[in-house]
Amino acid sequence: MRAARDLAESNGWPAVTMRRLAGQLGATQPVLYSAFASRQALIDAVALNGFRDLAAALEAADASPTALMRAYLDFAAAHPRVYEAMFSMRTGLPFAADDTPEPLHHAFEGLRDAFPDADGTRAEIAWSALHGLATLQAGGRLRGSHVHARFDLVHDMLTPPAAD
Numbered sequence: 001m002r003a004a005r006d007l008a009e010s011n012g013w014p015a016v017t018m019r020r021l022a023g024q025l026g027a028t029q030p031v032l033y034s035a036f037a038s039r040q041a042l043i044d045a046v047a048l049n050g051f052r053d054l055a056a057a058l059e060a061a062d063a064s065p066t067a068l069m070r071a072y073l074d075f076a077a078a079h080p081r082v083y084e085a086m087f088s089m090r091t092g093l094p095f096a097a098d099d100t101p102e103p104l105h106h107a108f109e110g111l112r113d114a115f116p117d118a119d120g121t122r123a124e125i126a127w128s129a130l131h132g133l134a135t136l137q138a139g140g141r142l143r144g145s146h147v148h149a150r151f152d153l154v155h156d157m158l159t160p161p162a163a164d
Contacts, residue, residue, distance in 0.1 A: 007020070013084065013109070041092070049082075050085060063114065099127070114126070
């Protein structure tokens, strides 16, 4: 999983093939397939591990909305291909379902704690806004000169005046 993650971060997900990973690891493809039933299963495992890392980053941050927003965006910027596997690529991981894996719940809890309400809708909106910023910034689709202004505006939209 670490080799797949490193290869994706350096060369993109198209470079991550079971054949290439087997060669890098000095293993055979059947050995890899005994650990991961398919390339998709490997990508899902990287994504799941990414959710664990995101939850840890959010837990390590101060509990304020500003700090949690920054931690989220910093994680996405520091691990763009992992973030892509978590949120943009096809996945077999169930989101917002009864069988959603614990690491996804745990990562979402960090946002829910920062943006509380009765049913988690406010945290979903915060997540949506942060995901939009992270994705559009990573793709170079937003002006680099306005990163801080966008962050401040999203923060102001999501938090009451005395939240920080």
